[in-house]
Amino acid sequence: MSRLPHNSIPARILFVHILLLSVAVTPHFQHMSAWLVGFYFALAFLRLVISSQPERLPGRFLLLLLSLCGLGIVALFQTQPIRKETAIGLLVVVLGLKLMELRYRRDIYVTAVIGFFIIITQFLYNQSILLASIMVTVTFGLVIMLVEINYIQPLKSPWLSLRKALILIGQALPIMLVLFLLFPRLSGPLWNLGLDSQSGITGFSDSISPGSISHLSRSNAVAFRVDFTGQIPAPDKRYWRGLVLWDTDGYNWTTGKTIYGKSESYRAKGKPVQYEVTMEPNQQKWLFSLDLPAGKVPDTRTLPDFQIQALEPITKRLQYKLLSYTDYSSSDLSNKKRQQGLNLPDNITPRMHRLVNRWQTNNTSNREVVNAALRHFNQQEFIYTLSPPPLGGNPADDFLFETRRGFCEHYATSFTLLMRIAGIPARVVVGYQGGEINPHGGYLIVRQSSAHAWAEVWLEDQGWVRIDPTAAVAPERIERSIDLDDWAEGAPIRFQNLDPGPLKALIRQFGFGIDYINARWHRWVLGYSHKRQNAMLSLFGLDFLRGTTLGIVMIAVTALVVLVLIMGILHSSRINTDPILKTYLNFCKKLAKKKLPRSSSEGPMDYAQRVIKQRPDLAESVTKITRLYVGLRYGQANTSETRQVFKRLVHQFSP
Amino acid sequence: MSVAIDLSRFIRRAYPDKEGSTELTARRIYILPTRYGFLFAVLLGAMLAGSINSANNLGYMLTFLLTGLGIVAIVHTWHNLLGLRIWPEQAKPVFAGQEAYFPIRVENQRNAPRPGILLEVAGKTMSGVDLNSSESGELSLHLPAAQRGIFKPGRFTVSTSYPLGLLRAWSYVELDLSCLVYPEPGPNTQHLTPPSYMPSATGDRGVGTDDFAGLRQYRPGDSPRHIDWKAAARGKGLKTKLFGGDRAEQHWLDWDALPGFETEQRLSRLCRAVLLASESQDEYGLRLPGVIINPARGAAHRHQCLAALAHFRLEPPE
Numbered sequence: 001m002s003r004l005p006h007n008s009i010p011a012r013i014l015f016v017h018i019l020l021l022s023v024a025v026t027p028h029f030q031h032m033s034a035w036l037v038g039f040y041f042a043l044a045f046l047r048l049v050i051s052s053q054p055e056r057l058p059g060r061f062l063l064l065l066l067s068l069c070g071l072g073i074v075a076l077f078q079t080q081p082i083r084k085e086t087a088i089g090l091l092v093v094v095l096g097l098k099l100m101e102l103r104y105r106r107d108i109y110v111t112a113v114i115g116f117f118i119i120i121t122q123f124l125y126n127q128s129i130l131l132a133s134i135m136v137t138v139t140f141g142l143v144i145m146l147v148e149i150n151y152i153q154p155l156k157s158p159w160l161s162l163r164k165a166l167i168l169i170g171q172a173l174p175i176m177l178v179l180f181l182l183f184p185r186l187s188g189p190l191w192n193l194g195l196d197s198q199s200g201i202t203g204f205s206d207s208i209s210p211g212s213i214s215h216l217s218r219s220n221a222v223a224f225r226v227d228f229t230g231q232i233p234a235p236d237k238r239y240w241r242g243l244v245l246w247d248t249d250g251y252n253w254t255t256g257k258t259i260y261g262k263s264e265s266y267r268a269k270g271k272p273v274q275y276e277v278t279m280e281p282n283q284q285k286w287l288f289s290l291d292l293p294a295g296k297v298p299d300t301r302t303l304p305d306f307q308i309q310a311l312e313p314i315t316k317r318l319q320y321k322l323l324s325y326t327d328y329s330s331s332d333l334s335n336k337k338r339q340q341g342l343n344l345p346d347n348i349t350p351r352m353h354r355l356v357n358r359w360q361t362n363n364t365s366n367r368e369v370v371n372a373a374l375r376h377f378n379q380q381e382f383i384y385t386l387s388p389p390p391l392g393g394n395p396a397d398d399f400l401f402e403t404r405r406g407f408c409e410h411y412a413t414s415f416t417l418l419m420r421i422a423g424i425p426a427r428v429v430v431g432y433q434g435g436e437i438n439p440h441g442g443y444l445i446v447r448q449s450s451a452h453a454w455a456e457v458w459l460e461d462q463g464w465v466r467i468d469p470t471a472a473v474a475p476e477r478i479e480r481s482i483d484l485d486d487w488a489e490g491a492p493i494r495f496q497n498l499d500p501g502p503l504k505a506l507i508r509q510f511g512f513g514i515d516y517i518n519a520r521w522h523r524w525v526l527g528y529s530h531k532r533q534n535a536m537l538s539l540f541g542l543d544f545l546r547g548t549t550l551g552i553v554m555i556a557v558t559a560l561v562v563l564v565l566i567m568g569i570l571h572s573s574r575i576n577t578d579p580i581l582k583t584y585l586n587f588c589k590k591l592a593k594k595k596l597p598r599s600s601s602e603g604p605m606d607y608a609q610r611v612i613k614q615r616p617d618l619a620e621s622v623t624k625i626t627r628l629y630v631g632l633r634y635g636q637a638n639t640s641e642t643r644q645v646f647k648r649l650v651h652q653f654s655p
Numbered sequence: 656m657s658v659a660i661d662l663s664r665f666i667r668r669a670y671p672d673k674e675g676s677t678e679l680t681a682r683r684i685y686i687l688p689t690r691y692g693f694l695f696a697v698l699l700g701a702m703l704a705g706s707i708n709s710a711n712n713l714g715y716m717l718t719f720l721l722t723g724l725g726i727v728a729i730v731h732t733w734h735n736l737l738g739l740r741i742w743p744e745q746a747k748p749v750f751a752g753q754e755a756y757f758p759i760r761v762e763n764q765r766n767a768p769r770p771g772i773l774l775e776v777a778g779k780t781m782s783g784v785d786l787n788s789s790e791s792g793e794l795s796l797h798l799p800a801a802q803r804g805i806f807k808p809g810r811f812t813v814s815t816s817y818p819l820g821l822l823r824a825w826s827y828v829e830l831d832l833s834c835l836v837y838p839e840p841g842p843n844t845q846h847l848t849p850p851s852y853m854p855s856a857t858g859d860r861g862v863g864t865d866d867f868a869g870l871r872q873y874r875p876g877d878s879p880r881h882i883d884w885k886a887a888a889r890g891k892g893l894k895t896k897l898f899g900g901d902r903a904e905q906h907w908l909d910w911d912a913l914p915g916f917e918t919e920q921r922l923s924r925l926c927r928a929v930l931l932a933s934e935s936q937d938e939y940g941l942r943l944p945g946v947i948i949n950p951a952r953g954a955a956h957r958h959q960c961l962a963a964l965a966h967f968r969l970e971p972p973e
Contacts, residue, residue, distance in 0.1 A: 106691070109691035109694070109820055110691070110694070113691065113694055113695055113698050116698065116702075116717070116721060117698055117701070117702065119717060120702050120705065120706070120714050120717050120718070123711055123713040123714050123717070124705075124709060124711065124714075127711070127712070127713050132713055135717070139717065139720070139721075143724065143819070146818070146819045146820055146821075147817075147818045147819065149820065150770065150771045150816060150817040150818055150819065150820050151770045151771055151785050151817070152770065152771055152772075152773075152783035152784055152785045153785055160768070160770075164818050165818075168724055168727050168728065168731065168818060168819070169720070169724065171723075171727045172720055172721075172722075172723030172724040172726070172727045173720070173723065174723075175719070175722065175723030175726055175727070176716065176719040176720045176722070176723045179715075179719035179722060179723070180712075180715055180716055180719050183715065183719070185710075186707060186710070316710070525712055525713075525716075526712050526713070527712075528712055529710065558726070562726055562730065565727065565730060566730055569730060569731075569734055570734075573734070573738075573765050573766070573767055
């Protein structure tokens with residue numbers, strides 16, 4: 001007796017389905033009002049409670065009331081101007097209301113489709129591996145649900161549908177890959193809805209004041225990662241140039257008015273370093289390069305003092321390739337620039353002048369004055385700390401003579417001021433120093449904790465020379481990264497131990513592994529862009545494919561993949577003929593060639609008798625083959641030995 | 656001028672072969688998205704637009720994965736029907752006004768399951784079956800039989816939307832299905848012909864009307880007076896009481912005995928008479944203009960009489 005497909009939803013499917021949808025909704029708790037998401041969860045919970053009694057689902061009136069309630073919540077928590085959260089919130093509320101109507105199998109389709117949409121909205125906020133894997137699992141689960149409700153009879157166990165879903169997704173993956181790689185990427189958005197909100201992301205602003213870098217340094221967040229083509233430079237060469245600060249009011253240092261004109265030139269020594277930086281978004285315009293960069297990054301401008309500035313704030317992960325020379329000597333300095341490099345703020349105190357004068361009387365050359373200043377920092381009681389005491393209205397003076405506790409920006413700014421007092425053009429450079437090498441990927445991770453400030457002074461015979469006063473106080477800073485693991489407010493800075501304990505080494509190793517996976521994820525999955533696509537195509541000499549032609553090629557390749565898939569499916573489902581029958585048919589064919597075809601109504605025995613009557617010479621072999629065949633096919637004689645003998649006889653048979 | 660074109664001429668159907676069965680070949684299978692498939696496609700468009708706009712690679716990936724699933728589902732849905740063999744099975748005769756039930760055997764010769772095979776007529780799902788690998792199952796078609804004669808339901812549809820329900824593949828099947836429809840039993844007409852009594856040569860056979868002899872399963876047409884209502888009330892189902900006697904009646908059911916009725920009414924009354932006579936285990940014969948069936952007993956005889964009524968003055972079956 002056949003029956004109609006079951007129309008109601010089996011309890012197990014209902015439970016798993018609602019569970020999957022709820023997992024898809026959950027991360028939205030972070031992005032929108034808890035009331036909105038809470039409304040969904042209340043309805044989902046209610047639906048699960050009344051799962052076994054669909055007749056107790058709310059009627060039309062109650063449903064209308066619930067809908068109004070949901071819309072009210074959306075309206076209440078919408079923002080002006082309308083942001084994407086409002087649209088997503090509406091979707092979440094609609095899904096919750098739809099669960100109240102989840103009675104029949106067809107309702108599974110609609111909710112699953114809304115579920116897919118909610119999954120994609122999660123990626124607008126978070127693209128981590130963790131979220132992606134959770135959402136892939138939910139997608140897989142929803143596909144299982146779709147497969148299950150297409151059975152006529154409810155399945156007793158989910159294995160059949162799970163297997164089918166695996167096959168479907170497995171076959172969909174190559175198509176996904178082709179579409180993902182070949183879908184023509186645009187360099188900009190289609191339209192700007194103005195829905196993206198800025199969020200606080202750590203990074204440099206365009207000025208520093210005492211404490212700004214030490215504040216930044218408390219973050220372990222990744223600033224950027226660098227892949228080197230060749231050897232990674234030694235730690236003391238890893239100065240990542242960001243901003244060059246010229247102007248100060250005695251408290252803040254700023255980049256000042258850029259004096260355009262001839263770019264500073266330098267004579268490079270040694271081999272260039274080639275690398276690619278993958279920078280995390282920092283909502284600022286500054287790009288970081290190894291001191292000193294050569295060449296240009298597209299869509300940026302390089303200022304005369306080798307600051308690289310993007311045209312727009314960096315809101316997305318950015319990748320760029322650069323070439324740098326770590327050994328260099330720069331040449332001339334214009335008068336205007338010299339003037340800018342000597343400007344002093346109003347709050348220079350007499351004791352600062354006296355300090356510099358003392359160095360100048362003991363040393364004649366500028367180089368010696370610089371060394372005297374560094375010796376001063378090294379030999380006096382200066383302490384390098386992440387939490388320096390607060391400074392008054394004249395931070396340089398306070399720091400140099402009173403507190404003597406500071407972070408790199410204190411050393412760099414006060415050193416620069418002292419040099420300017422001595423008549424040596426000087427400027428502050430802000431960026432990152434150091435970075436850890438990830439042993440798994442052979443790339444460098446530069447974290448916010450490596451944020452650094454140093455000075456550059458102009459020496460007649462050498463040009464701009466990098467001087468890092470921090471190194472005079474805490475030489476370890478240059479060789480090793482700051483260890484933030486045990487850091488506490490007010491505690492002295494600890495540096496990463498070169499020989500850490502076994503547990504710590506293990507933890508760090510694990511951290512490197514995670515970062516490696518994350519970096520590859522960013523680079524190959526999230527970082528695949530218009531540029532990457534072009535680069536990949538040119539690798540195969542296909543970079544003439546653009547826009548529409550690329551789209552056509554994408555469709556053609558997809559069609560090819562589907563064709564292969566169809567052939568595979570058809571091949572795998574061919575009706576397998578019994579090998580014994582096949583061999584027997586082969587025997588019949590041989591006889592048919594000798595004008596002795598077997599008629600369709602003839603049994604093997606009758607056929608054999610007829611053949612023997614006409615060709616008595618074949619009697620022995622025909623009888624043997626026919627007996628074996630009948631035994632194999634209808635009798636008990638089906639062993640591998642008899643099968644082999646049978647095959648051999650037919651093979652050797654030649655009428 | 657009429658421009659009505661018989662579109663059904665252009666439809667490719669699966670016709671039966673010599674053995675009466677048919678196989679759904681590639682050219683006979685149609686496939687289109689279901690309305691959920693269309694919803695899914697619209698959603699994919701929206702997802703793609705969103706992914707392009709935010710240059711979101713995970714968005715692209717999910718969109719393309721679902722696109723891939725949709726494409727793969729086309730192949731799987733189509734393949735779920737491909738090569739399915741369909742056999743008509745003998746439909747049991749029914750009385751006009753009852754529902755004719757056509758069993759249809761679907762045979763999966765493939766070494767893989769074929770779930771979710773549905774049978775539809777005029778857009779209405781009639782039955783469905785999940786076939787395991789190399790297994791055959793039964794689908795059925797049940798349609799109200801309005802008129803006596805041979806009932807041919809004509810074209811029906813075998814469809815599937817497995818695995819994802821986003822697409823529906825279907826095939827029009829035109830099998831040689833037929834069901835014999837007896838006339839609708841009419842009101843009882845007493846004394847159609849005077850019964851001729853004949854003593855039974857072999858004595859009491861447990862067939863007659865005098866003494867209670869036992870129970871048997873209810874058959875349509877049994878007199879309500881003979882139903883064992885007590886047993887029915889105890890939930891034992893409908894049973895008909897049998898009576899024995901040492902005599903059996905033999906009589907002729909005669910067309911000419913019902914003057915003044917229209918053809919269909921006469922046939923209905925004769926049909927009732929056949930049922931009553933076979934119920935009471937009488938020996939009876941049937942006389943229609945041009946048809947004479949000699950008195951006899953038994954199910955085959957009953958069928959012969961009812962079939963004669965069903966076919967009366969209709970085109971003989973081909």
